[in-house]
Amino acid sequence: MKNLPLVKKASGESQPFNRSKLEESLRRSGATEIDIELVVNEMVEWLHEGVTTKMIYTKAFTLLRKKKKGLAARYSLKKALMELGPTGFPFEHFIGQIFKHEGFSVEVGQIVQGVCVQHEMDVIATRSNVQRLAECKFHNEAGKVSSVQIPLYVRSRMDDIIKKRKTLPEYANFTFEGWLFTNTRFTVDAENYGKCAGLHLVSWDYPAGKSLKEIIERERLFPISILTELSKSEKQVLMDKGVVLCRQIALMPQILDSLNLSGTKRNSVIAEIDDL
Numbered sequence: 001m002k003n004l005p006l007v008k009k010a011s012g013e014s015q016p017f018n019r020s021k022l023e024e025s026l027r028r029s030g031a032t033e034i035d036i037e038l039v040v041n042e043m044v045e046w047l048h049e050g051v052t053t054k055m056i057y058t059k060a061f062t063l064l065r066k067k068k069k070g071l072a073a074r075y076s077l078k079k080a081l082m083e084l085g086p087t088g089f090p091f092e093h094f095i096g097q098i099f100k101h102e103g104f105s106v107e108v109g110q111i112v113q114g115v116c117v118q119h120e121m122d123v124i125a126t127r128s129n130v131q132r133l134a135e136c137k138f139h140n141e142a143g144k145v146s147s148v149q150i151p152l153y154v155r156s157r158m159d160d161i162i163k164k165r166k167t168l169p170e171y172a173n174f175t176f177e178g179w180l181f182t183n184t185r186f187t188v189d190a191e192n193y194g195k196c197a198g199l200h201l202v203s204w205d206y207p208a209g210k211s212l213k214e215i216i217e218r219e220r221l222f223p224i225s226i227l228t229e230l231s232k233s234e235k236q237v238l239m240d241k242g243v244v245l246c247r248q249i250a251l252m253p254q255i256l257d258s259l260n261l262s263g264t265k266r267n268s269v270i271a272e273i274d275d276l
Contacts, residue, residue, distance in 0.1 A: 010143035088138030099125035114160030
């Protein structure tokens with residue numbers, strides 16, 4: 001049996017190659033058990049000293065793409081979320097779309113008055129007499145984490161806004177919720193503070209059952225940055241218009257008109273979205 005090298009993570013730490021973790025990520029992408037075995041066996045033969053998790057991802061993505069583009073796109077989800085940048089503004093719209101999917105009306109990038117000062121709130125989602133105030137912490141590097149200072153700061157801002165809104169007649173009988181999203185991870189202290197302070201924290205893999213990864217895969221809310229048939233500049237044109245979900249294109253294909261795509265390429269984009 002081949003002696004497998006240690007794998008270097010984005011954080012700089014090294015760990016043994018985890019075959020079952022790779023198998024599970026391929027399984028979530030929709031790959032068949034046969035394809036999973038073929039890809040993983042080829043990966044094991046390819047592994048070498050100095051290999052990183054990013055290199056493993058790239059290799060697995062390439063192998064999957066040879067089989068079916070839709071599978072490769074789903075496998076690249078984590079990277080796709082990091083491409084909702086560099087400003088993080090598209091990520092705010094993406095979170096807004098998640099709330100819309102739940103039946104909330106959504107406002108993005110609003111200036112609101114607190115008791116003490118004004119605040120810019122990334123996302124405000126309202127449904128009946130429930131209002132969610134959400135902040136979005138975007139990172140474009142896999143090793144970045146949000147420390148406890150972030151939810152501490154966010155909680156204080158939201159408390160100022162909520163205290164003010166509870167004095168306004170239009171918000172009589174409203175329930176307010178504070179939410180904080182990141183596309184990477186929170187530290188354990190940040191997660192613990194969120195639980196204690198009543199702040200809903202959502203990251204790539206937290207909380208269990210309701211993480212970004214699980215919400216996206218379960219509800220099929222894939223970002224357009226996941227598409228392999230569109231160039232980076234074409235995706236940026238759409239994101240600048242607030243189009244951040246593949247679902248938005250599926251519901252209104254005319255959204256693609258602004259890209260002046262050839263008929264063949266347009267059909268390929270639609271086919272890839274259908275695969276997702």
